[in-house]
Amino acid sequence: MNPTDTTRRTFIQTTSIGAAATTSTALIAAEPKSSGKSSRTIETDVLVCGGGCAGSAAALAASRAGAKTLMVEKAPFAGGIITSVGLPYFDGIAHIDTKRIVVRGIALELLSKSGVCAPDAKTVAKHNPAILNTFEFKLLLDGVFQEQKDNLSVLFNSFICDAQSKGDRVESVTVANKDGLVTIKPKVVIDCSGDADVAAWAGAPFEQNKEVQPLTLHFRIGNVQPHDEFGIQCREALAAAQQRGELPHYYGPGVMFLYAKNEVYIHGVRVPADPTDAADLSRAEMQGRADAHAMFRAWKRDVAGFKDAYFMEAYPWIGVRESRRIIGQHVLSEEDLMTSRRFDDAIATGCWYLDLHPNKTVVGSANDFNPRKVQPEPYDIPYRSLVPQKLENLLVAGRCHSATRGAHASTRVTVTAMAMGEAAGVAAAISLKDKTSVAEINGVKVREQLESQNAGPFTDA
Ligand SMILES: Cc1cc2nc3c(=O)[nH]c(=O)nc-3n(C[C@H](O)[C@H](O)[C@H](O)COP(=O)(O)OP(=O)(O)OC[C@H]3O[C@@H](n4cnc5c(N)ncnc54)[C@H](O)[C@@H]3O)c2cc1C
Known part of the structure; x- marks a missing residue:
């Protein structure tokens, strides 16, 4: 269809969550429902x-900064x-040592709303705290999104x-969902797809x-009884399974009684693949499931604590x-991290070690190296590492921001990704208010705005 053919498309403004939840007519199909196919444009x-x-x-x-925002996600949550x-x-x-909190803002808000710490905590009990219910985290996010219903719409599934650019602007993004193919025309785009799609x-x-x-x-096994040498036996059972040809690769394994005293949560599957190749990703999904079940069978066979165990579920x-990692205005490097280089336009603090998993079996650990040797002190992430080259209305946050492979091995973790996302959202709102492109904004202004809302870098705090 010709993208300028407005006779076959309905142009509408972004609708709020509340509106979308109460009436599906807020998003109008351009073609008769009876055709079973719709096509439309959202601004x-x-x-x-x-x-x-x-x-x-x-x-x-x-959305909290007042920008009309639409978030699009392929999952139903x-x-x-x-x-x-x-x-x-x-x-x-x-x-890692002092347990001093270096990321506040939305990450700390979500952690405290998950019951792990106080909203104004300055330290946490563990440097890598875990929330204890990922379903409730879905509900928590649903709730905080709905609080922004005047400015925020969400499209799940x-x-x-696709994305279309004209000159130095992203003109539109194409989404496939139950409405058919939808064209979204944004003023600013924030790519948080992880893969820089x-x-x-x-x-x-x-x-x-x-x-x-x-x-x-990741997967979970229920009705497991811990006992002496449980961990060693789990490790030996996987080595034996690999020798029998039942398990191509694995790491660890991390067999954790995290959620209940008779249930284990497992980190151990290791599948080399190219996640930006649809066919290879599909192969990896199948291999991952096969390997998870091979581990379960190996433990049932060789570890007493698994005698009455059952395979609960693997995550979807x-x-x-x-x-992919974009090549931005600044490519954050390992040297930047390991020397804790300071940037005027710092918008977030990172502090995780350079966590690079190899494509081979590593027993008892995830990596070949001692993490302590690649453990930086808290370091700055500059705004310019969220700004791609060439396109002026696009920001990229999360694990696909601009960093070398080694630096990304640290910046890719969950909280650091949240801090980058928060900065990108604030920057997008500033650009709309100032009528300046996100590529031209001085990151110092983003930093100042973040600091005024108890977010941004806490590298030296
Ligand atoms: C197996 C594994 C274990 C890890 N362990 C840890 C750990 O212990 N601690 C830690 O802090 N970090 C860990 N990480 C790293 C960290 O979790 C991620 O790098 C982090 O989630 C990055 O955040 P993000 O927002 O960039 O990506 P994500 O959280 O993955 O978010 C990307 C989102 O974009 C959506 N999406 C992608 N493509 C499209 C598309 N085309 N259309 C619509 N939606 C799309 C996805 O569905 C997803 O919701 C681990 C990562 C993996 C894979």
Whole structure:
């Protein structure tokens, strides 16, 4: 269809959550329902692509700052890795030794609303605290989004499948959902897809390592009894399964009694794949499920505590650690991290170690190295590492922001992604108010706005 053919499309303003929830007619199909196919266009000030760690924070920050915001997410819920891959850890929130909180703002708000700490906490008990219910985290996000219903709309079950640019602007983003193909025309786009889908399809420069970190499916097993040497036996059972040819790769395994004293949550699946290749990603999903069940069978066979155990569930999606990284106005480097380089336009603080998983079996650990050796002191993340080259109305936050592969191994964690998302949302709102492109905004202004709302960098606090 010709994109300028407005006779077949209905142009509407972004509708609020409340409106969308009470009447589906707020979003009008351009073609008769009886055709079973609709086509339409939505206009919005800010479009947040992906509702994961970075995207949820970006959508909240932009809408709270007064911008009409639409968040689009392929899952039926928000939370990204936390809810769709079942990863409950808020890594990056605090210094590894002092436990001093280095990321406040929306990340700390969500952690405290999950019951882990006080809203004004200055330290946390563990540097990597976990929320203890990922379903309740979905509800928490639903609730905070609905509080912004005047400015924020959410489309779940909506897969971003294309982006169109004209000159130095992203003109539109195409989404496939139950309405058919929907064209979204935003003033500012924030790509929080993890894979930089929008940035790549709109023509922003990016890089992707030929071999990226392996993918992991998380799963849970119920009715497990811990006993002496339980951990060692779990490890030996996987080594034996691998020798029998039942398990190509694994790591750890991390077999954690995290949620209940007779239930284990497992980190151990390791599948090398290219997550930006649809066929390879599909293969990886199947391999992940096969490996998770192979581990279960190995433990049932060789570890006494699994005698009456049952496979509860694997989370819906295999988790992606690494894919595209945009090449931004500043490419954050390992040296920037390891020397704790200071930036005037710092908008977030990172503090996790350089956590790079290899594509091979590593027993007893996830990495080949001692994390302490690649543990930076809290470091600055500059605004310019969220700003891609070439496109003036696009920001990229979360694990696809601009960093070298080594630096990204630290910045990719959940809380750091949330901090970047919050900064991007604030920057988008500033750009709309100031009528300046996000590429031209001075990051110092974003930093000041974040600081005024108890967010932004706490590198030296
Ligand atoms: C297996 C695994 C274990 C990890 N362990 C830890 C850990 O212990 N601690 C820690 O802090 N970090 C961990 N990480 C890293 C961290 O969780 C992620 O890097 C972090 O979630 C990055 O946040 P993000 O917002 O960039 O991505 P995500 O949280 O993944 O969010 C991206 C969102 O975009 C959506 N999306 C993607 N493409 C599209 C599209 N085309 N259309 C619509 N929606 C789309 C996704 O559904 C998702 O909701 C782990 C990662 C993996 C994969």
